[in-house]
Amino acid sequence: MRPNSRFAVVQPIGLDQVAAAAGDDPDVLRLENLDTDIAPPEVAVQATAQALMERQGNSWLPLTGLPVLREAVAAELLTRTGLGYDPDRQIVITSGGTSAVMPVLLSVTEPEDPVFLTDPTYAGLLQRVRLAGAHPSLVPLRVERGYWRLDREELVEVDRAAALLLMSPSMPSGMVFDQDDWETIAEVCARTGAYLIYDAAMERIVFDGHPRINPCRVDGLAERTIVIGSMSKEYRMIGWRIGWIAGPADIMERIRLATIYNTTVASGFAQLGAAAALRDPSGAGVREAVAEYQARHDVVIEQLAGLPVVPAAGGWSCLLDAEALSLTAQELSDRLLARGRVAATPMTAWGGAVATRHVRLVFSNEPIARLSSLRARVEAALG
Known part of the structure; x- marks a missing residue:
C-alpha cells in the first residue's frame, strides 16, 4: 500500500471498537452509543x-x-x-x-x-x-x-x-x-x-x-x-x-x-x-426530548455522586475523569465493560491532554430505569 501522509495523524474514533467489544449482550449498559431511543417526530x-x-x-x-x-x-x-x-x-x-x-x-x-x-x-x-x-x-x-x-x-x-x-x-x-x-x-x-x-x-x-x-x-x-x-x-x-x-x-x-x-x-x-x-407547528417533540435527556443526565450525575464526573450543561453526554481514578481512559473503559458491563468510549481521538484523560458517558439511548444501575456497575468496575 502506498503511503498517505493524511492518515499518519488521523485517529480511529474509538466508539466502534467499544461497540464491537460489547457485542449484543442485552445486559451491557450502552453508554458508548451515538444513537437515541426517543422516537423521531411522527x-x-x-x-x-x-x-x-x-x-x-x-x-x-x-x-x-x-x-x-x-x-x-x-x-x-x-x-x-x-x-x-x-x-x-x-x-x-x-x-x-x-x-x-x-x-x-x-x-x-x-x-x-x-x-x-x-x-x-x-x-x-x-x-x-x-x-x-x-x-x-x-x-x-x-x-x-x-x-x-x-x-x-x-x-x-x-x-x-x-x-x-x-x-x-x-x-x-x-x-x-x-x-x-x-x-x-x-x-x-x-x-x-x-x-x-x-x-x-x-x-x-x-x-x-x-x-x-x-x-x-x-x-x-x-x-x-x-x-x-x-x-x-x-x-x-x-x-x-x-x-x-x-x-x-x-x-x-x-x-x-x-x-x-x-x-x-x-x-x-x-x-x-x-x-x-x-414545519411542524407542534415543535416535533424537541422540547419533550430535551426534558427527557435532562432527566437521564441528572440520574447519571446522581448515580456517580462523589466520583470525578463533570455535569453537562446540555447535549447527550458527560465525561468521567479516568486519571482522577488513577487509571488511563483506556483502562477505565476496559474495566467498565469487563467488570461493570458498561460500554463507554475513551476520549483518545477526541482532543489533547484534557480529552485523553476522560471516558464519555452517553445517556441518550438508555432509559432511566437502566441508568439507575450505573452506580453499582461503576463500583464493580473499580472494585
Whole structure:
C-alpha cells in the first residue's frame, strides 16, 4: 500500500471498537452509543412514508437540496439567528450534519492553515480537520464551579487562524458557550479574519439555567459564521441523514460546489420528511426530548455522586475523569465493560491532554430505569 501522509495523524474514533467489544449482550449498559431511543417526530415518519409510497423524491436533483427543505431551513434559521437566509444562494442540504464539515473546511482553509477547536471536541470534527490538510489547534476546556468552561485567556492569545470550529452544546463535554465566550470568539475572528464554523446540531438541547445563544446574534459574528445544522440530534432523525450548511453568500458559492462533489445529495424522500418536521407547528417533540435527556443526565450525575464526573450543561453526554481514578481512559473503559458491563468510549481521538484523560458517558439511548444501575456497575468496575 502506498503511503498517505493524511492518515499518519488521523485517529480511529474509538466508539466502534467499544461497540464491537460489547457485542449484543442485552445486559451491557450502552453508554458508548451515538444513537437515541426517543422516537423521531411522527409527522416526519408519515411524510417520509408517503413520499416513498407516492414515488416522490427518488432523484439526484436538485443537487443542493429540495426547495421545500431549503425554505424550511431558512425559516428555522430566521427564528434562531434573526437572519433572512436566501434558500437558493445561502443554504445547501447535506447528507447529515457531519458530512457538511469537510466541504466547509475545503472551502475556507489551505493546507496547514490553523483551525481552532476545543479540547475535548467531537472526534468527527477534529479528525476531519486533519483529513482536509489543515492543522488543528486546541483550546482547552477547564472545570470551573463544577462545569466545563472555555479557557478564554488562552483563546485571546490566538494570532493566526483560518477558522474556529465549535459546537454549543459541545460533544462530548456538554459545555455551553455563554455571552462572554461568544464575544471573545468574535474578537478573535475579527482580528485574525477567521471564519466561525458553528456546529449547531445540539443547539436546543440545553438544560435548566444555562444560556442558549446563537452566535449570529452576537455583534460581529453574523458575517463570519457558517452554520452547520442537522436533523439527527434535536429531531432524533439519525437515519434520515439530513443536514445543511448556511452562511454568507460569497463563501456559500464555494461551499455549494464542494458539497456537490463531496456527497452528491441526500435522499429526496428523507428531505421531505425533514421538511415536515421543521414545519411542524407542534415543535416535533424537541422540547419533550430535551426534558427527557435532562432527566437521564441528572440520574447519571446522581448515580456517580462523589466520583470525578463533570455535569453537562446540555447535549447527550458527560465525561468521567479516568486519571482522577488513577487509571488511563483506556483502562477505565476496559474495566467498565469487563467488570461493570458498561460500554463507554475513551476520549483518545477526541482532543489533547484534557480529552485523553476522560471516558464519555452517553445517556441518550438508555432509559432511566437502566441508568439507575450505573452506580453499582461503576463500583464493580473499580472494585
